[in-house]
Amino acid sequence: MKNYNKCKVADEARIELHDKLALTGAEVSINTLLAGTSVPFVHSHKQNEEIYAIVGGEGKAVMDGQSVELKAGDWLRISPSAKRQFFASDEKSLSYICIQVKENSLENYTMTDAVV
Amino acid sequence: MKNYNKCKVADEARIELHDKLALTGAEVSINTLLAGTSVPFVHSHKQNEEIYAIVGGEGKAVMDGQSVELKAGDWLRISPSAKRQFFASDEKSLSYICIQVKENSLENYTMTDAVV
Numbered sequence: 001m002k003n004y005n006k007c008k009v010a011d012e013a014r015i016e017l018h019d020k021l022a023l024t025g026a027e028v029s030i031n032t033l034l035a036g037t038s039v040p041f042v043h044s045h046k047q048n049e050e051i052y053a054i055v056g057g058e059g060k061a062v063m064d065g066q067s068v069e070l071k072a073g074d075w076l077r078i079s080p081s082a083k084r085q086f087f088a089s090d091e092k093s094l095s096y097i098c099i100q101v102k103e104n105s106l107e108n109y110t111m112t113d114a115v116v
Numbered sequence: 117m118k119n120y121n122k123c124k125v126a127d128e129a130r131i132e133l134h135d136k137l138a139l140t141g142a143e144v145s146i147n148t149l150l151a152g153t154s155v156p157f158v159h160s161h162k163q164n165e166e167i168y169a170i171v172g173g174e175g176k177a178v179m180d181g182q183s184v185e186l187k188a189g190d191w192l193r194i195s196p197s198a199k200r201q202f203f204a205s206d207e208k209s210l211s212y213i214c215i216q217v218k219e220n221s222l223e224n225y226t227m228t229d230a231v232v
Contacts, residue, residue, distance in 0.1 A: 003198040004179050009189050017167075018225065021193040025165045025217030026142065027225035028191075044231045047224060049141045051133075053213065055171070063120050073125050075144075077137040082119040097169065097213075100229070101141030105221035107163060109134065109143040113216065115160045 027100040033059065033088035045080040051099040052076040052086075059087050059094035070094065079103070143216040149175065149204040161196040167215040168192040168202075175203050175210030186210065195219070 005021045009030055017028040033039065035057075042062075052061070058071040063084045068076070078084055080103055088094035107113075121137045125146055133144040149155065151173075158178075168177070174187040179200045184192070194200055196219055204210035223229075 003195045004184075005193045006184060007191050009191060016226070017191060021167070021191060023165070023167065023193055023222070024219050025221045026167060026215060027222065028167060028169075028215070029226075041232050046229050046231060048222075048229045049139070051137070051139065051142060051144060053144075068120075068122060075123050075125060075133060075137060077121045077139055079119045099142060099144070099215060100222070100225050101217050102221050102223060103140050105141045105218050106134075106139070106143065106216070107218060109164060109216050110132070110145075113162050113164045115162060116157050 025101065025105070029098045030095075031098060032057075032093055032095045033086060034093050035088050036090050038087040039085055042083050042085045044083045045100070047102050048080055048100040049103040050076075050078045050080075050084075051101070052078070053097040053099075054094070055097060056095035057092040058089045059092075060089075061086050070096075141217065141221070145214045146211075147214060148172075148209055148211045149202060150209050151204050152206050154203040155201055158199050158201045160199050161216070163218050164196055164216040165219040166192075166194045166200075167217070168194070169213040169215075170210070171213060172211035173208040174205045175208075176205075177202050186212075 007020045015030045054074040123136045131146045170190040
């Protein structure tokens with residue numbers, strides 16, 4: 001396997017990077033919900049923790065019935081079992097990065113995993 | 117454990133989210149290198165794949181001696197063993213998200229991990 005892969009992300013409703021970058025430890029998607037729209041279903045996960053970065057616009061997440069307002073600069077971790085749905089606001093689109101990783105899979109990181 | 121955690125990221129040179137969000141499958145950091153500066157060391161990893169999202173500015177990564185130009189919208193996967201160093205350009209800062217995950221830890225994702 002190559003030691004690295006690079007790709008360029010353009011403006012699309014949804015882009016998935018797993019195959020584009022040959023990822024082995026995560027799936028990463030980049031998503032935009034247009035104003036007044038939502039992900040059309042509630043979902044949870046079997047194994048995967050999700051990490052969301054809000055990169056533009058505004059909206060909300062509803063997690064196990066609890067609504068949380070979101071705007072650029074907000075980050076969320078969501079446990080696999082939580083039932084979640086994302087909504088753009090009525091006035092603005094909501095753009096976000098979603099990172100899926102297997103819960104409890106990280107062993108070491110930064111200073112304990114790096115070789116300098 | 118709570119079913120979710122949220123935090124707000126402000127402008128800082130480096131922010132680490134593992135503890136702020138109680139992450140268990142990744143470490144995520146948000147970084148800015150000022151124009152004309154670089155990460156002051158070359159590093160590789162023992163176990164972790166790194167995924168980089170360039171979110172602003174421009175610069176380059178040098179990976180195993182190979183230089184790759186970077187600007188907003190670029191994404192990279194880097195294998196654990198690759199020796200890497202990041203540089204802002206002389207004129208602009210370089211802002212990026214770095215995601216550390218254990219190589220080969222992802223089993224299922226999206227349709228094979230979701231419960232709808």
